[in-house]
Amino acid sequence: MQVFLLRRTLGFLATILxxxxxxxxxxxxxPGDPSVTILGIDxxxxxxxxxxxxxxxxDPIWLRYxxxxxxxxxxxxxxxxxxxxxxxxxxxxxxxxxxxxxxxxTLATVTLGILLGVIAAANHGRAGDWLIxxxxxxxxxxxxxxxxxxxxxxxxxxxxxxxxxxFPGWDDPVAALRSLILPTTALALVQSAVLARxxxxxALEVMRLDFVRTARASGMTRGRILGRHIxxxxxxxxxxxxxxxxxxxxxxxxxxxxxxxxxxxxRLVFQSIANRDLFTVQALVVxxxxxxxTTNFLVDIAYVLIDPRLKGRLS
Amino acid sequence: MTxxxxxxxxxxxxxxVLSAVALLSLVWTPYDHTMLSVTEKFRPxxxxxxxxxxxxxxxxxxxxxAASVNSLxxxxxxxxxxxxxxxxxxxxxxxxxGWVETAIMRLADLGFxxxxxxxxxxxxxxxxxxxxxxxxxxxxxxxxxxxxxxxxAANQIWTRDYVLAGRAxxxxxxxxxxEHVLPNISAALIVQATIEFAVxxxxxxxxxxxxxxxxxxxxxxxxxxxEAQTLMYLAPQLAIYPGxxxxxxxxxxGLLGDGLRDVSDPRLARGRA
Amino acid sequence: MIEVQxxxxxxxxxxxxxxxxxxxxxxxxxGLVGESxxxxxxxxxxxxxxxxEQAAMSGRLTIDAHDLSGAADREWREMRARKVAMIxxxxxxxxxxxxxxxxxxxxPLRLHLGLSKSDARRRALELFEETGxxxxxxxxxxxxxxxxxxQRQRVLIALALACDPGxxxxxxxxxxxxxxxxxxxxxxLTRLARDRGMMLVFISHDLAxxxxxxxxxxxxxxxxxxxxxxxxxxLSDPKHPYTKGLLHARPTITxxxxxxxxxxxxxxxxxLADLPPGCRFSGRCAVELPHCxxxxxxIHAVGGSRSCACHRxxxxxxxxxx
Numbered sequence: 001m002q003v004f005l006l007r008r009t010l011g012f013l014a015t016i017l018x019x020x021x022x023x024x025x026x027x028x029x030x031p032g033d034p035s036v037t038i039l040g041i042d043x044x045x046x047x048x049x050x051x052x053x054x055x056x057x058x059d060p061i062w063l064r065y066x067x068x069x070x071x072x073x074x075x076x077x078x079x080x081x082x083x084x085x086x087x088x089x090x091x092x093x094x095x096x097x098x099x100x101x102x103x104x105x106t107l108a109t110v111t112l113g114i115l116l117g118v119i120a121a122a123n124h125g126r127a128g129d130w131l132i133x134x135x136x137x138x139x140x141x142x143x144x145x146x147x148x149x150x151x152x153x154x155x156x157x158x159x160x161x162x163x164x165x166x167f168p169g170w171d172d173p174v175a176a177l178r179s180l181i182l183p184t185t186a187l188a189l190v191q192s193a194v195l196a197r198x199x200x201x202x203a204l205e206v207m208r209l210d211f212v213r214t215a216r217a218s219g220m221t222r223g224r225i226l227g228r229h230i231x232x233x234x235x236x237x238x239x240x241x242x243x244x245x246x247x248x249x250x251x252x253x254x255x256x257x258x259x260x261x262x263x264x265x266x267r268l269v270f271q272s273i274a275n276r277d278l279f280t281v282q283a284l285v286v287x288x289x290x291x292x293x294t295t296n297f298l299v300d301i302a303y304v305l306i307d308p309r310l311k312g313r314l315s
Numbered sequence: 316m317t318x319x320x321x322x323x324x325x326x327x328x329x330x331x332v333l334s335a336v337a338l339l340s341l342v343w344t345p346y347d348h349t350m351l352s353v354t355e356k357f358r359p360x361x362x363x364x365x366x367x368x369x370x371x372x373x374x375x376x377x378x379x380x381a382a383s384v385n386s387l388x389x390x391x392x393x394x395x396x397x398x399x400x401x402x403x404x405x406x407x408x409x410x411x412x413g414w415v416e417t418a419i420m421r422l423a424d425l426g427f428x429x430x431x432x433x434x435x436x437x438x439x440x441x442x443x444x445x446x447x448x449x450x451x452x453x454x455x456x457x458x459x460x461x462x463x464x465x466x467x468a469a470n471q472i473w474t475r476d477y478v479l480a481g482r483a484x485x486x487x488x489x490x491x492x493x494e495h496v497l498p499n500i501s502a503a504l505i506v507q508a509t510i511e512f513a514v515x516x517x518x519x520x521x522x523x524x525x526x527x528x529x530x531x532x533x534x535x536x537x538x539x540x541x542e543a544q545t546l547m548y549l550a551p552q553l554a555i556y557p558g559x560x561x562x563x564x565x566x567x568x569g570l571l572g573d574g575l576r577d578v579s580d581p582r583l584a585r586g587r588a
Numbered sequence: 589m590i591e592v593q594x595x596x597x598x599x600x601x602x603x604x605x606x607x608x609x610x611x612x613x614x615x616x617x618x619g620l621v622g623e624s625x626x627x628x629x630x631x632x633x634x635x636x637x638x639x640x641e642q643a644a645m646s647g648r649l650t651i652d653a654h655d656l657s658g659a660a661d662r663e664w665r666e667m668r669a670r671k672v673a674m675i676x677x678x679x680x681x682x683x684x685x686x687x688x689x690x691x692x693x694x695x696p697l698r699l700h701l702g703l704s705k706s707d708a709r710r711r712a713l714e715l716f717e718e719t720g721x722x723x724x725x726x727x728x729x730x731x732x733x734x735x736x737x738x739q740r741q742r743v744l745i746a747l748a749l750a751c752d753p754g755x756x757x758x759x760x761x762x763x764x765x766x767x768x769x770x771x772x773x774x775x776x777l778t779r780l781a782r783d784r785g786m787m788l789v790f791i792s793h794d795l796a797x798x799x800x801x802x803x804x805x806x807x808x809x810x811x812x813x814x815x816x817x818x819x820x821x822x823l824s825d826p827k828h829p830y831t832k833g834l835l836h837a838r839p840t841i842t843x844x845x846x847x848x849x850x851x852x853x854x855x856x857x858x859x860l861a862d863l864p865p866g867c868r869f870s871g872r873c874a875v876e877l878p879h880c881x882x883x884x885x886x887i888h889a890v891g892g893s894r895s896c897a898c899h900r901x902x903x904x905x906x907x908x909x910x
Binding site: 015018019022023026027030031037137138140141142143144145146149150152153157247248250251254255258259269270272273276278281282284285288289292293296 | 424425427428429430431432433436437438439440441442444513517520521524525526527537540543544547548551554557558561562565566569570
């Protein structure tokens with residue numbers, strides 16, 4: 001067990017490191033001279049030289065990477081060329097909003113997806129099952145940003161129940177949460193479609209197993225059998241999908257923040273692209289990729305917690 | 316008729332209609348979709364303009380038709396290129412085994428850490444936003460997916476008798492791969508490609524919506540939605556049609572892919588629906 | 589007390605059980621024997637109210653004076669565990685793999701009997717001891733995959749006994765186990781039934797196991813009980829041609845070597861839908877008469893408490909068939 005955890009942790013750290021190398025290479029080496037990327041092709045050679053000197057771009061590439069990664073480990077991602085403040089400050093300022101959106105989105109996705117999947121499985125072959133499968137099939141095909149627009153059209157423009165976008169800040173928590181309702185809904189409706197389908201098929205698979213019959217023979221109610229016996233056993237594929245969906249949620253927050261004009265990391269990354277703020281984009285891409293990898297790492301660990309058989313095999 | 320057969324038929328129907336419209340738009344659209352008109356702005360549905368006109372007086376139906384070409388072409392190139400590279404890597408991994416296989420599959424795992432949007436963001440920051448960067452990003456995410464599918468399917472073929480017989484006869488790994496392995500995993504690859512086609516169409520729409528894909532004046536469903544968003548109070552219908560097109564395309568390829576998978580491998584279909 | 593009268597179970601046109609009638613008195617141990625597809629497991633499930641959803645049941649079924657003919661699942665739930673319990677063929681998958689077996693056994697104790705956690709634990713421990721589980725304290729904390737097949741079957745028996753049911757249905761409980769383990773499980777079931785005064789319905793295709801366990805035996809074929817009576821009498825002096833065939837088909841050990849005697853029953857058990865409308869055994873029977881396939885045989889009393897459903901029973905009684 002310890003060996004397993006150690007190996008997974010080392011693999012996880014190696015992956016993060018590899019990601020940082022890839023991002024650094026794509027953003028610093030492939031385009032050629034980063035000073036051109038930042039200043040644009042119309043810039044003068046003098047200005048570029050000055051910038052290169054200021055940013056230490058004349059050092060060899062491996063030294064620049066080491067410099068950057070050593071700073072990143074200590075939480076220093078360099079200084080934003082556009083905002084003239086440390087990139088880490090920019091990130092920390094916007095992180096709470098993005099994390100809240102991602103957390104609400106994941107929570108709503110998991111709740112809705114598992115609930116719908118279980119309802120469909122419990123009504124296997126009946127109208128409820130059929131309806132949920134139809135809606136989820138559509139849900140997979142709907143772009144989150146388009147659904148967002150429809151939600152704004154209905155709840156903000158027509159009904160005027162909720163704000164169409166923007167974020168009032170955390171000083172007024174009620175207003176802050178209200179402005180996150182539509183973004184969370186858009187994120188969760190699309191993401192939960194896949195989860196509902198996986199939950200359903202996994203639950204149907206487990207329902208066929210003998211221990212369900214044993215539970216029934218012990219006089220358990222349908223609800224109890226479903227909740228206490230079938231669902232925990234259906235969880236492994238569900239957790240796998242949830243882990244894969246985190247990539248979708250991360251991507252989703254970036255898109256959704258731009259639809260709803262929410263000042264989070266997703267907005268920041270697009271502002272930074274427009275501003276040619278290379279270091280900020282670089283830090284954000286690594287951060288987003290690291291979030292994806294970290295979740296998958298946690299999912300790997302979660303398997304062992306869910307299934308005691310795995311623990312036995314690992315020790 | 317089973318639900319699955321219905322799914323397959325709906326999917327095939329949508330894909331055929333979409334492809335036909337795209338082909339038609341290459342030679343004919345009701346109007347020139349680049350033609351602007353100051354007097355014909357925001358027209359509602361009429362006999363002249365079936366779906367009305369947009370904020371620049373362009374015919375919406377013509378725009379949607381022209382954009383379908385863009386959608387299909389992007390998906391075709393991205394899935395084609397990414398799928399080919401991924402398949403080659405997967406086949407190499409399977410044929411070589413050992414550390415080569417481990418190394419390739421580790422790299423593929425790494426690729427999964429980058430969703431298409433993240434990769435597109437990187438490219439846009441480094442080279443500026445463009446449709447070719449979007450295609451590159453979508454192609455990139457297809458590489459690890461196809462590497463995994465190809466290797467998994469190929470590993471099963473390598474244990475078959477006819478491959479073992481070929482190997483005993485002294486055939487090289489390369490010729491065995493080309494002659495026996497690739498033809499035998501092609502069904503799995505086609506199924507995967509159909510499903511990834513749906514994903515690619517969705518990704519292109521999202522990237523173009525965010526300004527990282529098709530640039531003006533190239534017509535794109537995603538970009539049309541971007542433009543419609545600011546006009547939502549004025550002309551909500553402009554935000555509806557492109558979305559319906561995206562759904563129809565994604566649904567079509569998705570259903571077709573699922574249906575093909577069920578047909579080609581009933582074992583996978585069990586328990587899934 | 590179980591009373592079954594004219595119980596039939598249909599799946600569309602196919603009749604999986606046809607007009608079963610039997611009575612079980614408290615403490616009685618009944619063996620149900622037959623080949624696979626004879627309906628013996630279906631009868632076991634019917635006694636638990638756990639027939640597949642598509643099944644249509646008719647006839648009367650009474651357990652301890654509760655009329656359960658056409659009862660809803662909710663009524664059956666009150667019966668299960670507390671009045672009737674069941675153990676199944678495959679102990680490997682019959683336990684929830686994610687739960688410690690102690691928790692599985694404690695679940696009905698807490699749920700149905702309302703015991704506190706510590707009381708339920710104490711009771712589970714007693715049940716483990718009663719079912720002969722070694723190191724019961726430790727086993728309570730283990731997961732199913734850490735136990736052997738025999739131990740798992742004992743856990744399942746402990747689970748079935750948790751709420752002190754008057755009836756235990758054991759559906760091929762030893763089929764998946766090694767021979768020597770199987771023997772200990774059958775003996776355990778017999779002892780438990782005797783000690784607790786519990787009715788036991790022992791379903792098996794293994795005549796030797798039934799002979800060890802049951803007092804009464806019912807031989808099933810094609811969804812019908814073709815012969816029933818005290819186990820010693822039926823096995824030593826079978827009346828129905830099918831029972832005779834079954835006894836002859838048994839593998840016997842001669843001179844230390846396992847040898848199969850020549851099969852007395854030609855052909856295989858037909859599919860449910862292909863069974864003849866009259867005597868189910870016609871077509872495979874060695875002493876068949878022309879009208880057997882079309883006419884259902886009556887159930888003849890054949891001396892004392894025995895019965896047999898065969899057109900040729902009167903002759904059989906005279907020994908004309910030998």
